[in-house]
Amino acid sequence: MKVLVLNCGSSSIKYQFFDTEEQVALAKGVVERIGMSSAILSHSRHDGDNIKIVGEILDHAIAIEYVLGVMLSKNHGVIDDKDEIDAIGHRVVHGGETFSGSVLLTPEVMNVLQENIELAPLHNPPNIKGIQAVSRILPGKPQCGVFDTSFHVKMPPKAYLYGIPFELYKKYKIRRYGFHGTSHRFVSKVAAEKLGKKYEDLKIITAHLGNGCSMAAIKNGLSIDTTMGFTPLEGLLMGTRSGDLDPMLILYIMGKEGLSLSEAQTLLNKHSGLIGISGESSDMREIQIAVREGHKRATYAFDIFNYKIKKYVGAYAAAMGGLDALVFTGGIGENSFEVREEVCKDMGFLGIELDDKRNINKEEIISTDSSKVSVLRIPTNEELVIALDTADIVKSLQEEQAAIK
Numbered sequence: 001m002k003v004l005v006l007n008c009g010s011s012s013i014k015y016q017f018f019d020t021e022e023q024v025a026l027a028k029g030v031v032e033r034i035g036m037s038s039a040i041l042s043h044s045r046h047d048g049d050n051i052k053i054v055g056e057i058l059d060h061a062i063a064i065e066y067v068l069g070v071m072l073s074k075n076h077g078v079i080d081d082k083d084e085i086d087a088i089g090h091r092v093v094h095g096g097e098t099f100s101g102s103v104l105l106t107p108e109v110m111n112v113l114q115e116n117i118e119l120a121p122l123h124n125p126p127n128i129k130g131i132q133a134v135s136r137i138l139p140g141k142p143q144c145g146v147f148d149t150s151f152h153v154k155m156p157p158k159a160y161l162y163g164i165p166f167e168l169y170k171k172y173k174i175r176r177y178g179f180h181g182t183s184h185r186f187v188s189k190v191a192a193e194k195l196g197k198k199y200e201d202l203k204i205i206t207a208h209l210g211n212g213c214s215m216a217a218i219k220n221g222l223s224i225d226t227t228m229g230f231t232p233l234e235g236l237l238m239g240t241r242s243g244d245l246d247p248m249l250i251l252y253i254m255g256k257e258g259l260s261l262s263e264a265q266t267l268l269n270k271h272s273g274l275i276g277i278s279g280e281s282s283d284m285r286e287i288q289i290a291v292r293e294g295h296k297r298a299t300y301a302f303d304i305f306n307y308k309i310k311k312y313v314g315a316y317a318a319a320m321g322g323l324d325a326l327v328f329t330g331g332i333g334e335n336s337f338e339v340r341e342e343v344c345k346d347m348g349f350l351g352i353e354l355d356d357k358r359n360i361n362k363e364e365i366i367s368t369d370s371s372k373v374s375v376l377r378i379p380t381n382e383e384l385v386i387a388l389d390t391a392d393i394v395k396s397l398q399e400e401q402a403a404i405k
């Protein structure tokens with residue numbers, strides 16, 4: 001099946017076009033600066049051909065028209081007709097409490113997504129815009145939604161409820177949701193395969209470390225806890241986000257600095273984390289360079305980043321009553337041997353023993369042969385998961401329809 005995967009953000013659309021049988025991306029690209037006269041479409045084909053187009057792209061519908069245009073083009077395209085696209089899979093950030101898996105995007109599902117806008121005011125509206133644009137441009141094509149939250153929906157109440165009046169959970173759905181679920185699900189399953197063990201028998205901790213960072217405790221194939229919460233701000237230290245805080249300090253800072261609600265949000269989401277502490281950069285590569293040069297605040301940032309991950313490894317091993325595998329993924333998790341080394345240092349008491357050579361050489365299994373806990377480095381591929389989920393949903397739909405006939 002040929003599936004177009006779309007990740008629609010407020011001013012950008014990332015896309016990949018998959019052949020799901022072969023599990024290869026035939027083309028991929030991104031449209032940036034949507035809404036501006038100098039928007040950029042960067043497109044590359046699996047054979048290495050690539051092209052950049054600059055032009056006025058005022059909204060998501062026009063951006064998707066551009067993407068289809070380049071996919072159909074004689075010189076840079078991968079299809080001869082729009083009908084070669086069997087289905088479209090969308091990354092949708094927030095599925096609220098409703099969706100515990102990926103779904104066909106029906107009018108009823110769209111209503112639920114609208115209801116969830118309040119929970120993800122920055123992310124769900126562009127996701128919805130993308131879905132609506134595709135309905136107009138490719139009418140009748142099945143579209144599926146794959147949610148960042150759905151893998152965590154089955155967490156137990158003790159993991160998802162906050163210690164605030166229960167009525168607020170009922171009234172405003174204030175609870176921990178967790179994000180990056182597609183990535184946690186993918187890398188934990190791949191880890192089980194690589195270890196040749198049954199997914200349902202394992203206790204796995206996954207650390208997705210990119211610009212946004214989160215960890216998940218996955219016991220017998222279910223996410224039982226995760227570090228992000230009501231919003232993607234909770235948990236680990238991130239590029240520009242603070243992670244866990246004493247909630248009182250937000251009110252204290254707002255009072256002291258006279259900050260409005262939106263200024264406080266910006267402070268915690270955009271000016272905190274690695275950039276806030278180091279004053280240098282939100283990018284781990286640059287932080288590590290600064291650490292090597294002896295930059296004190298960058299060293300604090302680096303140390304705090306690793307320390308928080310280490311603490312959650314301990315917490316989640318306790319939550320699951322043991323640990324079989326620790327998995328690193330995301331731009332930092334996949335590429336920074338230094339972060340993996342710091343996190344796993346002195347963790348022998350938990351059965352974690354890193355093999356330094358394997359770690360530096362970026363091998364898949366980076367623990368020693370005698371390590372009780374396997375440590376893995378697995379590149380994530382959220383787009384592939386979206387394509388495969390979409391293909392599965394569409395196939396079962398076709399089978400259902402065939403059975404009715």
Ligand code: ADP
Pocket residue numbers: 209210211212239282283284285286288330331332335336337
């Ligand atoms: P996003 O969350 O936006 O998808 P990525 O998963 O691409 O981001 O991760 C981006 C992060 O990965 C940045 O902090 C970047 O510095 C870091 N990163 C990429 N390569 C390396 C590397 N070789 N060493 C350390 N950090 C790296």
